[in-house]
Amino acid sequence: MLNEQMRLSLRKRLGEAYFRDDRETLVSYSYDATPMLQSMPDGVVFPRDTEDVAFVLKLANEHRVPIIGRGAGTNLCGGTVPVEGGIVMVMNRMNKLLEIDTDNLTATFQPGLNTKEFHLAVEAQGLFYPPDPSSMVISTLGGNIMECAGGLRGLKYGTTKDYVIGLEAVLPSGEVIRTGGKLYKDVAGYDLTKLLVGSEGTLAIITEATVKLVAAPVYKQTMLALYTDIHAAARSVSSIIRHRIVPATLEFIDNPTLRVVEAYNKLGLPTDMEAVLLIEQDGVDESVVAKDMEEMIRLCREEGAASVQMARDADEAERLMKARRSALSTLSRIRPTTILEDATVPRSKIADMVLEINRIAKKYELQICTFGHAGDGNLHPTCTTDARDAEEIHRVEQAFEEIFEAAIGFGGTITGEHGVGTVKAPFLEWKVGEAGIALMRSLKLAFDPNNIMNPGKIFAKSSRKRVVVNR
Template identity: 50%
Template sequence: MDKNIISTLMTILGKENVLTSKEDMITYSFDATADMPSEKPDVVVTPDNKEQIIEIVKLANEKKIPIITRGSGTNLSGGTIPINKGIVLSMLKLNKILEIDAENMTASVEPGLIIQKLNDAIAPYGLIYPPDPGTVTTATMGGSVSECSGGLRGLKYGVTKDYVMGLEVIMANGDIIRTGGKTVKNVSGYDLTKLFTGAEGTLGIITQIIVKLIPAPQYRRSMLAIFDNLDKAGKTIAEIISNKVIPATLEIMDNVTIRTVENYAKIGLPTDAEAVLILEVDGAIEQVVLQEFETVKKICKENGAVDIKLAQSDAERDSIFAARRAALPALAQVKPTTVLEDATVPRSKIPEMLKALKEIAEKYDLQIGTFGHAGDGNLHPTILTDESNKEEMERVHKAVDEIFKVALELGGTLSGEHGIGIAKAKFMEWEFGKEGVAVMKKIKDALDPDSILNPGKIFRGN
């Protein structure tokens, strides 16, 4: 990159907020996604106010330099890899809670705020912010809005887009706009809030977020149901929902995942079980919660659960949930490369998807651990492999193609919560057709004609 650009950035931000060392460039050349192309940025900048960001964007727009906006880099689709080099724009210093409006049950935050910090701040008001990715203690609000993250409570409470009420966004030409607001009803004009939510930093840079909060549920009951057969666990999930009980959490771990988590965390999981379900029902009325809990228990038993462990205390509940949150870190210890997918199907199709995953693992002779938010149809088949083994990687790529093909055939989608990034860009036409992708590209071209905002993500070749 031209030295004059670096010195202009230093004038805008101060020398200490412009990183250029080789070590820093390597650090920002990857994110949490495995098996991705790696490229180093030209420079990393760490602004602490939006005026600086506007100046950076105007400079990048004039010089046609890519800007890769970055939160904590925990995304799982290669979304922050600077594949066309350019400026990595770290949002971590814009991390304030600007307002907690308990009366209207909203909060206004800066994008670099860690999600859990919002939850800690609103807890005294008896409120929660439901989106709950496994990385709730590390991921930023801006990153999770831009990926439209889901998490462990998606089944009952929905995903991030269900809670974003308004945004402030810096556009590719440096203009700043506001979308939505604090009103529950707001149907003025096009819904730009939804457009920028899940846009993966390709349409604008989010500098403020207004989110909806909800009352914290007063009562909850949690359990671990153990199955000697994966199919029975899959059927249990479909049956719970068709019985009109919507648990807050309905997670699955298969045998590969159970054994790996137990080996990693030693929390007493049944390593001979074919599958476990982690279930939690919650609500404002104790009797309803207890009634739903009994229904769930009964359905688990009727479908052949060999054992059901009820959490008797908050500590026991937390240990069950810790097991689930340990799934990916535990699987990641087994082999050098962990290819985690995000295929999502209608929940009634979970048994079929689980069966297909088993068949794909056998067909390509791969070790696949499956866990995920099964209640909302969002499974995370995780292939344990080694990037340096070229022959095995070919089989991995074929298996991944097949996983997405099956998910789409079952009426599902490429991504339940991890976004498209680079990882799934090649599959977009499978889900949306040429015409659907063309409409999305027209939106991108209109808002970012020179493709300076996170180029190469969501679509191929932009």
């Protein structure tokens, strides 16, 4: 797909080290964190600056060669797998934190910047950038923006989309656009900024971003509520919300997840519980945080929690949060393949959804552990399986189809924070309808008339038929 002339041209522009087409490099960029998905690129580029990006895009566009932008490849939807070959564009050289502006409470950076590194730099100034995907130690901000990453603090603080206010982006033509700025309000034309956030590399390559920052919460308290009844846990979530408390974190962990997490982390959690809520409140005022915690303890007890306990100290709180964040990696130790999904429902439907997931798991004789962000209805049903067992994988696929179907039925969506990628493309029509797909396709063409930007993502060659679920 890459002819000799293109290779020469890329090598000349970027240098030997930054255009690679040796087999080892190609293999390294043929997969990402998504299980069971691999496809070889034809070349890999490492641009140094916006001009490099524009050069490569223009050339690729002229030759109709796919461009797959990539940060750390931690996504779970196959978003950075070069399913149609082409050039993987790795943004890790463009990783500068350009500015933290304490007067305007904004930060400006290049897309390759590591998420956790950015958090630490911002927090050192007494400021706070809330989006905290579980992969944040490895992930890049550019990847977070392209997938609209969420995390554990979404309920109170929102997701990546709520923070990005300005972008520099290179169109497939090589033209550079700038959207928004250090502006909390800007209605000059269509909101290209929010359109690019979550566009999964299918529209443009972003080369710089400006985000809003908020005041860092100074106080934080953590508690665990344990339940023998999953409904009581779900009722507690609703009750907290109904009482107008917005905790920073409101995580749900079901029994299968609990058992695995406990087995590997030895936190002393009682593994006979059906559900656990891990709740954190933060704020700039200690008494308000304390009052919220007291009220939430009362509400959890009222709804039938078997036990509610506060983390004794910051260390214990940190261990609990770490255990929760490590749920995916812990689960992945059980069996060879771990498939984590993120069906999302209105938060009043969490109990219904978890029970439905359990029913489906039983029907297909699978182990599905469910944990996730209960406060915003974003659940992560996670199947531990074995990719080598074709028959079992077929059942896994059927189960997830039913899970997506159920989420849609509850007024939910097929993906809350992971993106569509290749993995969920066949199901997108269930959520947005035929007219929605057609419209999105035409928006894609407006940006990318030759379909070179991450082709094969978001849009499926054919949509999956909806299963008739026998309930």
